[in-house]
Amino acid sequence: MNTKKNFENTQAQNYPFTGRRGFKAIVDCNSFYCSCERLFRPELDNKPVVVLSNNDGCIISRTDEAKKLGVEMAGPYFKAKPLIEKYGVATFSSNYNLYGDLSWRVMETLRILLGKENVEVYSVDEAFLNLDEFAEKDLQQVALTIRETVEMWTGIKVSVGVATTKVLSKVANHLAKKNKVATQCCVVLDTKEKIAKALQDTPIGEVWGIGSQYAQKLIEMNAVFTAYDLTKKTAEWAHKNLGGVVGLRLLKELKGEPSNQMKEELVVKKMIATTRMFGSSVKTLGEIKEAVATYVSRAAEKLRRQKSAASIISVFIVPKEQNNATYFKHGPTVSSYTTLPIATSATNELIKPAALLVDKLYEQGRIYKKAGVILSGIVPDATIQANLFLPHTKNCNRKLMDMIDNINFSQRDDIVKFATSGTARNWKMRQELRSPRYTTRWNELFLVK
DNA sequence: TCTGGGGTCCTAGGACCC
DNA sequence: TCTGGGGTCCTAGGACCC
Secondary structure: OOOHHHHHHOOOOOOOOOOOOOOEEEEEEOOHHHHHHHHOOHHHOOOOEEEEOHHHOEEEEEOHHHHHOOOOOOOEHHHHHHHHHHOOOEEEEOOHHHHHHHHHHHHHHHHHHHOHHHEEEEEOOEEEEEOOOOOHHHHHHHHHHHHHHHHHHHOOOEEEEEEOOHHHHHHHHHHHHHOHHHHOOEEEOOOHHHHHHHHHOOEHHHOOOOOHHHHHHHHHOOOOOEHHHHHOOOHHHHHHHOOOHHHHHHHHHHOOOOOOOOOOOOOOOOOEEEEEEEEEEEOOHHHHHHHHHHHHHHHHHHHHHOOEEEEEEEEEEEEOOOOOOOOOOOOOOEEEEEEEEEEEOOHHHHHHHHHHHHHHHOOOOOOEEEEEEEEEEEEEHHHOOOOOOOOOOOOOHHHHHHHHHHHHHHOOOOOOOOHHHOOOOOOOOOOOOEOOOOOOOHHHOOOOO
């Protein structure tokens, strides 16, 4: 399918918009978490399914069938529960081990199809593809082939949107998802007319980069209602009303001028966070320290996985709101941070300062509902700046940490952990409806009779 | 009475994404 | 009674410097 030459010949003389010509695609898994659950419960095909967030708090994935019943996306579970029970909607707690593994399979399929260098993993269920190598006339077929292959190899259904910029391919993808049958889940925006029509059919709030705040503002200004309306605005207007350079880039992309480049794979994170709501309210200092120590352990694992060390650790705890408002609201977050003398990725070296921060933040008598740990000041762990005023470290914890990581990964989570993480764990989140980790735990493998 | 201009670095907070 | 978690980027404003 490599037809770069043809591609150049097919360039129209008067392309409707300015900018370079290369096409990009966004591949997006349909109701990803629900699709993962269905894969091992085929009897749920064509039935409504939802997946819940941590703590079974709100709905983070729903199938078209659940949507049709009126189940709100991102709505609280307890509110949707009557509806869910009435129609017998299959409900799952989130099972990130399963989703992470299936995500990897989908991305690996794309990498095999297009070459590693042409795939930018954007999130657990989305990837941008560079389609420069294909002739424009072949794009529809290319999109279909990608969709079919991913489904055949992984069992996961995806939608493909193709256009010359990331924002436009997102628009295309949206349209594909809205009309799965007619589009076969693939939409290519390759002519001026198709683009204009697509933008007119896209409410402004659905544009990638326009969140609820901006959408409301634009509508209240009586200025912009669809993506098409926005393309009629000037650069100055976008800069003024849509958050400066961010809005400017968005406008350019909508007009077909690429302003969001494809990113290199393997970006090292600049901040690593582990935060959780507690399964039930927590009052004692001891329990909070256990939770924080556990979150530090998780965060440090992530840190070591990307071969980094952190020099700043911050801890926050969130008390429960006292006056009972009708909507969800949490009390003011209390946070504090420490700058470490030397960057580190060793769990034990991070737990100590974290515990001191908890001491500082904790107020007796209050009830807490959430805590979190954020590691920043991240540097590669190969080039840690030594501190003149401290004895030279031998980095002897590194081997210990590697060993713990290996044991925990191959056996089961947290079989080896630090004592400060606690053993009773009353604060642990609820996950009452989790499915087995079919593909990543030997004792939970899917059984074929 | 009249009190510069230009630069850097840092932090807090706001917006967005899935 | 019960509303997630983990990220990114940008801006404004203050501190500080010469």
